[in-house]
Amino acid sequence: MDVSDLKGKTAVITGAARGLGLSFASALAQAKCNIAVLDIVDAAPEDLLRLGAQHEIRVEYYACDISSKSHAVSTITRVEQDFGRIDINVSAAGVVSDEPFVSTTEQNLERTMAINFNGSFFVAQACAASMIKRIESSQSKLPIDPVTNGGSIIFITSIATHIPSAAQNICAYIASKAAVKGLVKPLAVEMAPYGVRVNSISPGYMMTDMMRGLQERQPDLVRQFQKETLLGGGERIGDPENLLGPLVMICSSKAGGWVTGQDLLVDGGAGSWKHPVASEG
Incomplete structure (x- = not known):
């Protein structure tokens, strides 16, 4: 798979201070992509900052409340000024709370939609505007061939939008995703003339730091997730590394330049069958 075109490109990744977002940043860094990370925490983690020297790329961290449009737009403007261009946007920031539908609070619903949907919308909107401005300033004739120019916008959604699990009550989260x-x-239709491809990746159950915490607090829940995964014999769930190949492919105009308007389900087959119920103990 040829992803050599990623070298020197700039990727804006939200929610990359930890978890899947950090894994995405690491994968793109290995492909020699410069990384701009937006997250809510005040300081960047060392694991993120090390990527710069490790792969001889530029890595910058921006503390940003993506649920605020003005904050998202001003931060993307800073990224554009710092890096000179934006080529890729990966929206990985997200929150989830386990609450039954009938008792889901207004606060939970508003926070979940504000971060998961509004935040993804605002950052993608600002990045798309930057990409269009860059393309128009080059005076290239529309439509743009995505293999030679353009960009890539990737939303991170969830297996739960394909097949919810009875093991959790997360209707607000699923609705937001x-x-x-x-x-x-x-957006794929709107952005196609500019050579900007728009796709999403729906991860299945992944062994992130958040999932490890769940495994300690709710081992039966994680056991159910393991049973639901078709690959691995019901004994494991996915690793973040399982998402990296699909992500890098979609980011690359060489490898994924003919892919737009698609949702890629990467779930070990969990969405393909009727799940058994894990026994307790």
Whole structure:
């Protein structure tokens, strides 16, 4: 798979201070992509900052509340000034709370939608505007061939938008991610003339730091997730590394330049069958 075109490109990644977002940043760094990370924490983690020297790329961290449009836009303006261009946007920031539907609070619903949907929308909107400005300033004739120019916008959604699990009550989260997935096709249509491809990746159950915490607090829940995964014999769930190949492929105009308007489900087959119920103990 040829992803050599990623070298020297700039990727804006939200939620990359930890978890899947940090894994995404690491994968793109290995492909020699410069990285601009937006996250809510005040200081960047050392694991993120080390990527710069490790792969001889530029890595910058921006503390940003993506649920605020003005903050998102001003931060993307800073990224554009610092890096000179924006080529890729990966929206990995997200929150989830386990609450039954009938008792889901207004606060939970508002926070979940504000970060998961509004935040993804605002950052992608600002990045798309930057990409269009760059393309128009080059005076290239539309439509743009995505293999030679353009950009890539990737939303991170969830297996739960395909097949919810009875093991959790996360309707607000699923609704927010379904709304994010609903952006993919219309934005792919709007952005196609500029050579900007828009896709989403729906991860299945992944062994992130958050999942390890769940495994300690709710081992039966993680056991159920393991049973639901078709690959691995019901004994494991996915590793973040399982997402990196699909992500890098979609980011690359050489490897994924003919892919737009799609949601890629990377779940070890969990969405393909009727799940058994894990026994307790």
